[in-house]
Amino acid sequence: MTQKEQVIDALRKIGKKATFKEIYKKIDVSRWGKTPDASIRMYLTDKKSPIKREKDNNKTYYILDESIKNVDNTRNANDNKPLPKNKDDKNIGKNNKNGIYFICLSNAVSFPAAESLFKIGSTEDITNRMNSYSSSLPYDPVQLIDFFPVPIGIKLKEIEDELRKTLLSSNDLRINKYTGGKHKEWLQKPSCDMTDKNRRGQLVSKIRDIFNDIIKKKCT
Numbered sequence: 001m002t003q004k005e006q007v008i009d010a011l012r013k014i015g016k017k018a019t020f021k022e023i024y025k026k027i028d029v030s031r032w033g034k035t036p037d038a039s040i041r042m043y044l045t046d047k048k049s050p051i052k053r054e055k056d057n058n059k060t061y062y063i064l065d066e067s068i069k070n071v072d073n074t075r076n077a078n079d080n081k082p083l084p085k086n087k088d089d090k091n092i093g094k095n096n097k098n099g100i101y102f103i104c105l106s107n108a109v110s111f112p113a114a115e116s117l118f119k120i121g122s123t124e125d126i127t128n129r130m131n132s133y134s135s136s137l138p139y140d141p142v143q144l145i146d147f148f149p150v151p152i153g154i155k156l157k158e159i160e161d162e163l164r165k166t167l168l169s170s171n172d173l174r175i176n177k178y179t180g181g182k183h184k185e186w187l188q189k190p191s192c193d194m195t196d197k198n199r200r201g202q203l204v205s206k207i208r209d210i211f212n213d214i215i216k217k218k219c220t
Helices: 003-014 020-026 036-045 126-136 156-169 197-219
Strands: 051-056 059-064 099-105 117-123 142-149
Touching (some): 003 020, 003 036, 020 036, 020 059, 036 051, 099 126, 099 197, 117 126, 142 197, 156 197
Antiparallel strands (some): 051 059, 099 117, 099 142
């Protein structure tokens, strides 16, 4: 999902009308670069976006008007700017759709163990996969934290199964299957709060290293 699409999607999920602060809080900008606020303002005020502005009680509200058609067909190169690539992407091939995703639950979800849950999954199209989460669930529970591209020709399911097996058998990581509810395919690291970006980042880095080792073995 591009940055612009994330802004539009956030506004849609809020209720199609929100202030800048409300929209900003709804978006995970951890990989947006140094000035995410400026980028969001640019997309909100872009004449090619299906977004209107109005003032009410000295507050500026942004309103999503989806009656405006063909927005995607008029996007320029900046509008379609993808998320920055991970530093290790160059080592595993030029593929930005087919791969393994790392997701966790958003701060809006509150039930026991929610903050320690994450999921590793495989997909042939990460944008469509994330959109399917948004449309199939009654709330907004998912944050895409990282995506590990898999070179074409390597079976995704094999990589996913091997990665999950390695994570669950690691004495160092101490990860286990979540068995406390409907999220049966999810994993849990009780000692790690996924809402803590630093601790979550450390976990993602370790998982990325394991993933890269698996890919190297498959490619040799």
